[in-house]
Amino acid sequence: MAIKTDDYIKYLTEKVVAYMDTPADVRKEQRSLHKSTREPWLVRWFGMVPLSVLIWWNKRKRKKEHPGP
Structure with a gap:
């Protein structure tokens, strides 16, 4: 079942907004944590x-x- 275009754009927008709302130091910490656990x-x-x-x-x-x- 394919995702409709409107739903996909809404999903992408939510992800971008969530990314932009998180502070840079939190994103950097999450990135380093992810790198250390892989x-x-x-x-x-x-x-x-x-x-x-x-x-x-x-x-x-x-x-x-x-x-x-």
């Missing part, structure tokens, strides 16, 4: 694959340095 760019772009490869690679490197029984 996951690293590797995970966002490629999922869990880079993390699993990194863990595997570190384990492999440690086994070469300290060969166990």
Whole structure:
């Protein structure tokens, strides 16, 4: 179901007004909070694959340095 043009313009106007009404320091604080809580760019772009490869690679490197029984 598509949004009607009038409803969409009303929604956009409400968002812009709400943005303009919030003080700049509050917006800056929200932006920094959002940046600190989001996951690293590797995970966002490629999922869990880079993390699993990194863990595997570190384990492999440690086994070469300290060969166990």
